[in-house]
Amino acid sequence: MKAGGAGRWLIPALGILLVGCWVLGMGLGSVGIPPGEVLRILAAGPEATGPNADIVWRLRGPRVLMGTVVGAALATGGATLQGLFRNPLADPYLLGVSAGAAVGAALAMIGGAARWAGMAAVPAFAFAGGLLTVWGVWQLSRAGGRGSTVSLLLAGVAVSAVLSALLSFLLLVSGHMLDRIVVWLMGNLGGRSWSQAGWVAAYGLVGGLVMWRYRRELDALALGEEAALSLGVEVPVVKRNLLVAASLAAAAAVAMTGVIGFVGLMVPHLVRLVAGPGHGRLLPASALGGACLLVLSDTLARCLLPPWEIPVGVITALTGGPFFLYLLWRHQRAGWEAKP
Amino acid sequence: MISHLGPREAAPRTVQLRVDGLACGYGNGLVLRGVSFTLERGSFTGVLGPNGSGKTTLLRVLCRVLVPRRGYVLLDGHDLSRFPRRELARRVAMVGPDWRPQFEFTVAEVVALGRIPHLGPWSGESPADRRAVERALELTGTGALAGRLLGSLSEGERQRVMIARALAQEPSLLLLDEPTSHLDISHQVQVLSLLHGLTRGGVGGGGLTVLAVMHDLNLAAAWCDRLLLLHEGRVFAAGSPEEVLTPEVIRRVYGGEVLVLRNPVCGSPYVVPALAARSREITAASGARSSRVG
Known part of the structure; x- marks a missing residue:
């Protein structure tokens, strides 16, 4: 029932919604641009002139694209890791990507790399920090034995905790860079280029x-690893490739925009409610849904308290947290797993 | 002790699976210590044995979840370990003891999982895939459930769906780990007659070979062509139910006195614990009653 009717229309509907979010995201803000003009400016190409064209092409355009790709990367990463670990609470930051990226970014800002190479060094350090952490977690989980799912999760939690402590220490000694690090940590889509x-x-x-x-x-894999093996799935290979894919995408996203939580956790759950859990539909629908959610959240972040910009990570956490509690409550009543 | 499964009917059938000297275990210990047997194409074999005798381990080796330490398995004449896993999954399907999907899949989606070994990474489902799913639903009588969520089914329905999922793989050998253990008696009979029918009927034309781990000796005796009795990691007895289920064999494997009667319906052996103490009680009680009446 779930797989039929509503599910079939979800992807086209989300596609249309995303275009709407783009127009909205480029039109709303301290200077309002009507949708018609946004479309006219876009149609005129990047050579268009005028103040509004500058806003669309140089300020809000890259920002909307960033929201789209980061939202899509986080949501598909969340869907993938939730499936891979058979754990509805998994998200792309599970294996320490965000903690590692945060430490990397803080080191870049404090250690002078940012002063020496400009703020462009921050994403590079964050990306490296995120990937190094995932690699370390992966190695740690295998050191004890077979590299089971549980040991991977535990290693991820433990390493993230250590890195958070390290981050706290870095914040303490960061001096005048404190503000910038904190703002980076809260996640922000502004000021990015195409x-x-x-x-x-x-x-x-x-x-x-x-x-x-x-x-x-x-x-x-939703049936379990043994079942997947019996269905001809080379589980260790699939697991490794999917972890690499999800971590790379998440690390790239975190490196550019900071830590934006709850998108990877929330969107796949919402999609499953409408389209069912099959990944053939879940992955593309999550990508579109994550993109819509982040573009909308970022638009809200810009418009809620002018002239200030709220970090978009704060918006996603403020809306995502309560929403997630609602899901949790719903699932507890229905039974978290599909049990008879 | 009978070491190999002999042909029950006069006409010899082809050997599908040959297991020789299989040893396997976890950590340092061995669970299987040299298991050898053969399965004929189209036969229904029950694997019996006390807890810890290696029944589940045997199944896990046969679908290559576990790698044996020693010995070999030949499937259709080829070494099992040489099959690419996808190719193996097109020949051998497994129904695990407690495989439940995380997340709420519908019955149709679960059964369609069985097509995974037939599908390339970038291809969509072909009409042949859809036919295989429909056929699996039809064979197991689960077609009417196709749109339901798996979590909303009864245990017996769920087991039939999991069998349908395995049949959608279009295997020639079906392995089942305690397919009837959580079921009430009518669902047990339903599942076993389904499996029996599959070996006789025509999945893939030639009849499916079924190897099922079972706990209930009498159900196994009633439905299986052959029984394989494991004890401490070895094949203690193998053969027809009459050959395997004798009081002597059961005393040595399970350590209890039993009577072996005839199943009044199908004539298969029927094992009843010889409860000496309980029978004295009953005799005494009926004696007391009759004396009162008298």
Whole structure:
């Protein structure tokens, strides 16, 4: 029932909604631009002139694209890891990507790399920090024995905790950089260029293709690893490739925008409610849903308290937290797992 | 002790699975210590044995979840370990003891999982895939449930759906780990007659080979062509139910006195614990009653 009717229309509907979010995201803000003019400016191409064209093409355009690709990367990463670990609470930050990226970014800002190479060094350090952490967690989980799912989760939690402590220490000694680090940590889409957004998009696309390629394997893994093996799935290979894909996409996103929580956790759950849990539909629908959610949240972040901009991570956490509690409560009543 | 499954009917059938000297375990211990047997194509074999005798481990080796330490398994004449996993999944399907999907899949989606070994990474479902799913639903009588969520089904329905999922793989060998253990008696009979029918009927034309781990000796005796009795990681007895289920064998494997009667319906062996103490009680009680009446 779930797989039929509503599910079939979800992807086209989300596609249309996303276009709406783009127009809205480029039109709303301290200077309002009507949708018609947004479309006219976009149609005129990047050579368009005038103050509104500057806003659309140089300020809000890259920002909307960044929201789109980061939202898509986080939501598909969340869907993938929830399937891979058979754990509805998994998200793309599970294996320490965000903690590692945060430490990397803080080191770059404090250690002078940012002063020496400009703020462009921050994403590079954050990206490296995120990936190094995932690699370390992966190695740690295998050191004890077979690299089971539980040991991977535990290693992720433990390493994240250590890195959070390290981050607290870095914040303490950061001096005048404190504000910038804190704002980075809260997640922000502003002030990014087209090329930075394109960079995240490239990683997101590669990661997304790998996830899509393994959509059926993810379905099989929902039955458990032994069942997946008996269905012909090379579980260790699939697991490794999916972890790499999800981590790369998440690390690229975190590196550019900071820690934006709850998108990866929330969107896949919402999509499953409408379209069912099959990954062939869940992955693309999550990508579109995550993109819509983040573009909308960012628009809200810009419009709620002018002239201030609220970090978008605060918006997603403020809306996502209560929403997630609602889901939890609903599931507790219905039974978290599908039990008779 | 009978070491190999002999043909029950006069006409010899082809050997589908040959297991020889299989040893396997977890950590340092061995659970299987040299298991050898053969399965004929189209036969229904029950694996019996006390807890810890290695029944589940045997199934896990046969669908290559576990790698054996020693010995080999030949499937259709080829070494099991040489099969690419996808190719193996097109020949051998497994129904695990407690495989439940995380997240709420519908019955149709669960059964369609069985097509995974037949589908390439970038291809969509072909009409052949849809036919295989429909056929699996039809064979197991679960077609009417197709749109329901798996979590909303009864235990017996769920077991039939999991069997349908395995049949959608279009295997030639079906392995089941305690397919009837959580079921009430009518659902047990339903599942077993389904499995029996599959070996006789025509999945893939030639009849499916079924190997099922079972706990209930009498159900196994009634439905299976052959029984394989494991004890401490070895095959203690193998053969027809009459050959395997004797008071002597059961005393040595399970350590209890039993009477072996005839199942009044199908004539298969019927094992009843010889409860000496309980029978004295009953005799005494009926004696007391009759004396009162008298």
